[in-house]
Amino acid sequence: MTFQKRANKILELLEAFGEVEIRQFAAEIDVSEVTVRRDLTAMAAKGLLYRTHGGAMKLSELIKPVSFVNKAAVNVKAKDAICKRVAEDIIDGDVIFIDCGSTAFRLCQFIKNKKIKVITNSLPVVNELQNSPITINLIGGEVDASRQAVHGTMAQEHIARYHASKAFLGVDGITGEGLYAGSEHEASNTLAMASQSDCVYMLCDASKIGKTSYLKFNDLSLVNILVTDYNGPEVTEFGAKRISVFSVTV
Template sequence: MLTFERQDMILSLLKQQKVAKLSELTEATGASESTIRRDLSELERQNKLKRIHGGASLPSRKSEEPGMTEKKASFTAEKQLIGRHAASHVEDGDSIFVDAGTSTEAMISHIQAKNVIIVTNGLNIIEASLRFGFRTYVLGGYVKSGTHALIGKSAVEAMRQYRFDKAFIGTNGVDASFGYSTPDPEEAYIKQIAVQEAQEAYVLADSSKLNRTSFSRFAGLQDAALITEAGSDSEEYLQQLSELTSIEAVKI
């Protein structure tokens, strides 16, 4: 396969699913990892894609956000590992905040602790929490069509009525300088309150979120521990982040 054909195939795959792992690209093209890495570097130089840890994504505006369907289809195995590890932090009798999102949803089925109370702003979290028999409190507010998150004045006012043993937060970006960020300022504010009102806060992020920034910062790295997956592509950056925050890297 010629170089331009292989690179067109890479871009075509990214247009279909927005984010692609290195293993997916090697399988789709039949090329070696080293060849794909060179292709990604060249395509990034042309501003046709953005390299991320473990793969590549299409360039996006800081305020753009993938919808729930797209999120559910990406990095599913990694999210399950991250979710299982996050769930191990939940203890009997804990009152926890579980943020809207697919990484946070993945932890619900793995919670083994008893008498856990869950407060959430995520429609997907409500369904999962009730399915597994947890006592569940839901914020009011406006429902975002894309992420199915409850936000706005009513949600903020409701958040102020709670204090949490632990908070588990999703993110769109993890950056050594900018911290944790997400596209929507209103959703960022809910996350910020959750971090502030929890005795312990954890941010759940697959490696595609590493070394990325989004529009609205909701916490510094020192404000919440990071739970992500470990991989050779992210090892160097995780080491850099570990100097700024507590990191729990789950092995694939």
């Protein structure tokens, strides 16, 4: 099969699924994963798709809102392993930020019995932590129904009034070049929470490593600790930039 025919098939799969992993491309097109990687790199250079760590993403997916329900259903085992490790660092008396990311939401199940204060813009986090010893501070502002989160100028002003010992945040992508978000709203909240915290934890399952997205909003200096289930070459690169990296086993 020629490159052009493979490229057409790759674009058809991205049109159907939005984001596709390398092994799925290989199975559908009936070629090796090495060939797929080479084709994806060539197509990304031509601006036909966005290359991710595990495959590729349709260009329009970068600006399409993704509902919280859809994101929460992906990579649950990895997210739980990440959050179980992170919960070990949360002690009674802590004041913490939890953002609206689907990975950070999975942290709730591991901290329900802790005597802490949680400041969050996530409606699912509030619902999950109700009727627990935790004191909840819901950030005010405009509600994004799809993301089940509070955003906007008022939200940032709210965040600026508080100080936390730790912030547990997520991103849509992280590379050696920096941090990426799917919207300016989410990037603004992430920056605001990080600026008001003593220690910033970035919670990223393997699908986020090496992935770029719509908006690069900061370099890696924002992050103190990265917790992930990924253990590839990028981890060494992150460590070289003075980020503590904890790799968990799923």
